[in-house]
Amino acid sequence: MTELCGVSLRGPVLNGSGTFDAIAARRAFGDALLERFPFDAFVSKTITLEPRQGNPPPRLWETPAGMINSIGLPNKGLEGFLASDLPELGRLPVPLVVSVMGFSREELAQLVAAVGERDEVSMLELNVSCPNVETGLIMGADPAETALAVERVRGETAKPLVVKLTPNATDPAAVAAAAEGAGANAVSLVNTLKGMALDPQSGEPWLGGRTGGVSGPAIRAIALEQVAAVASAVEIPVIGMGGISNGRQAADFIAAGATAVAIGTESFRDPAAGRRIAAELNDVSLSIGTPTTRSTPV
Amino acid sequence: MTELCGVSLRGPVLNGSGTFDAIAARRAFGDALLERFPFDAFVSKTITLEPRQGNPPPRLWETPAGMINSIGLPNKGLEGFLASDLPELGRLPVPLVVSVMGFSREELAQLVAAVGERDEVSMLELNVSCPNVETGLIMGADPAETALAVERVRGETAKPLVVKLTPNATDPAAVAAAAEGAGANAVSLVNTLKGMALDPQSGEPWLGGRTGGVSGPAIRAIALEQVAAVASAVEIPVIGMGGISNGRQAADFIAAGATAVAIGTESFRDPAAGRRIAAELNDVSLSIGTPTTRSTPV
């Protein structure tokens, strides 16, 4: 049992936003997905106020021990999400976290208000860090900008607000502290690192979005350092992610100060990765005892 | 033939500072090293004003397709370097670039003046980006700080000044532009990304320096994006590096706007990597033609 912002979860393993579509996965795997659901809480893909079709393909590039994505936040928009996706996500066997991104504070406020009042929703995650959308980079990289955004939306819902941090910042710990000061209930990190690939033939950018975000084991050591730095800078819980592919690695993030972890890219390799990692984490904890105090090493 | 800041090199492949010790390598490989020298210019390990013993071991951690180092800039200090190392480095078959780091602008100025007046030295590289030393992070992550440092030292030597940028910054392109504005003749990037590893047994930091810098193929896509962004923001030449392990990848950095490339971690796997990559780069260029114009994709 894990307690996160007053919500009790059967365990500490979430999915990273945008790395698991429970609705599509149900089409591929059927009810077995719900019977053996991989995560202890489900985080939706980031939604925006207006519908978005996302970036033109190609959207993917494989890198050493990782990948670059340039998806561009395709989603049905607030209305479409509330009407068609939310009811189905509400029937998942675990608590629901909805990720939202606004291109202005007002938009963000509108999203938080509308999503926050729905009973299916346990928490909200503010994506101020998506490297594929200009605003994300600006808001999430700057402590003051982040504080203003959180302050603006704080009043719109009583539900826990998680701020998702970008690693593409000089000082993520300062951004986290600013979010905490403005009323965030938790922070999650890392989002993807900005990256690029060129077409082997033409030497031009491979990705339709020209640049994208790097994820996977390649970024794990970078993510772990940022999680440790952030955990030592804030009192609120930290959700750690970035390249986690087994329980031993998840235990490292918890030892670095995270209360929960999220699995992203590893789910692409194994749809049951979340469940497997939760079990491995359990064994690790039993064998060496997961540090409960934050032995945050920075 | 490559021309870099008025210095002509037999080719575009350098070593990354601190990733090849020509003096130690000569002890291991003998004169064959000089007969088949791997690089077209040699960049020294960063030196400081005072001698440093560096960080306590362990200093290394292997990561997926990369590594973390926490070396801590061990060096003989300015005097020791000028007296014992410089003469030997001056006998290398290629032009010499000396990398310097100061813990204050005055220190930096002293280093630049003393190193700049030595005939063995063709260029100087200002390491304002080493993630293992506090100042590095601060100076190199902030455009204004960087400009002040470059302005302060610019008058101390007529030789080309290369500013080595850190990737641990919100906007490396802005830092590069600031360096250019202050009189830098070139910029080189990326240095290592801040990272951390925990001891599997204790859950405490593995590295003696607690955190370290991530290098190798794992960071290549991140480095390529920053090189492209920087190349499109400045007119001065860019020396691109970060995870390059073959000629095809080196060609990508050049296509992204780099005039030359540097090899770091790959030299640990193969001391002749620089030579091999230069040859492969040649073949790639012949086969597809290296883009000469900067098709900088950001």
Next chain:
Amino acid sequence: MSEPRTLAPPERRVAVVSGVERIGAYCVITAHDGSGPRNPRPGQFYMLATEECWGGGSDERPYLPRAFSYARAYVEPDGVALSFLLEAIGPGTERLAALRPDEGLALVGPLGIGFRAPPDGFRPILVGGGIGAAPLLCLQEELDETTVLLGFRSAAHAQAAALFSGEPKVATDDGSVGQQALVSELLATELDADPGATVYACGPPAMLEAVRALCAERDVPAQLALESGMACGFGACFGCVVPTTDGYLRLCVDGPVLDADRLETVL
């Protein structure tokens, strides 16, 4: 008609390689899947990776699993023998082609939507270009009285034609085997002879586009098995989209088989 989709178990499992056979330029990998469904539908695919050493190839790849249509599935007492036809073109396929018997093949699948049955009275024409022949092998076994048209780059590639039953008509770019022609030219001739046909095609984009255009002109119903870069194969990453008349579709969950009339172009 319910969509031709057999559900996959919601986790990666390990099948055991029973055979690796070279067929000219291609390679057939057969593995025993003891815990997956025994009835994948033609056109469905699996995400594959080797259990050991998936990584450390050229450019320090592969890392992600790779998508492969199954070519054949034979039910065995304790599971199903899955065969995949592949061409080694990069680090992932090279590693898979280097598999040896008894090594583990990690897989997720079957995934996606396969080929739909032909409309009543329509004669099925199967059109394959290169490695695109793979999903047509199991499809041919399910349909009766099919005409099979195959196009290959060279004689080494054309050896794969021998995997089909009956007498597939073969075209090669260099004329070394069958006619020197494009497989789309063979299709045009067939359709001229008998417009009452329905087309099932898989192959490179240029070929699929030629097939699409031909069938569109003649109002011949066609199903195309497309490809795109995939990271997950089950709708998680949104990376595999292709533009259709209804906007971007994720090929892994809404395809890989699409009705030709849903595409303005394949290119």
Next chain:
Amino acid sequence: MSEPRTLAPPERRVAVVSGVERIGAYCVITAHDGSGPRNPRPGQFYMLATEECWGGGSDERPYLPRAFSYARAYVEPDGVALSFLLEAIGPGTERLAALRPDEGLALVGPLGIGFRAPPDGFRPILVGGGIGAAPLLCLQEELDETTVLLGFRSAAHAQAAALFSGEPKVATDDGSVGQQALVSELLATELDADPGATVYACGPPAMLEAVRALCAERDVPAQLALESGMACGFGACFGCVVPTTDGYLRLCVDGPVLDADRLETVL
């Protein structure tokens, strides 16, 4: 006396694996090196990696090459046969232990400074702990009238003792083979019997420290082959330092063999 260092070619080369043999808990890999020097010096090491599939193991490793003392080097008409004794304890050694004949072994070496000859009239005692026996095998062949003392965890590990000529004295932690003792206890007995000895030791830190302390007390000259994590093996990364009386030394270029009196402690 010039330092016992045979120079390495300044590039990575590929040797061809000729044999992989299990010896209890260990594994002996022999490879034919056609272009390297034929006379490495005992105590020198090579940086090894497999030519194929170096990566994709546990934790998505290995990536860097791994350091191994050569255990034996036999000159052959067209090169030299190098043998390495290794224990599979992680992704790198596991991949190396999985090598098969004819696979490529990428190597750089010989590297570092080996063992120096014994001072005149001193009787050499070779002390090995576990895998630390490796460099003592070639050393024994170079010296005459050596006493060999070996310590192992278990009987499975102790099988490596059979690789030595003569009658090495063996101690095991569990007493399953030889005496139930620490190898340092065997050494103490030897030194009590004959102080006019010089010690060559390789093994885990705790054992080396016990040896160092014993020899220091008795003023017995000792050379210790140390280990530390290495990325490059030729002085490039500054990662392999150990603290000595002259400050941090890079073990790969100033070692791995060090005179015991240069260390305050091995731990």
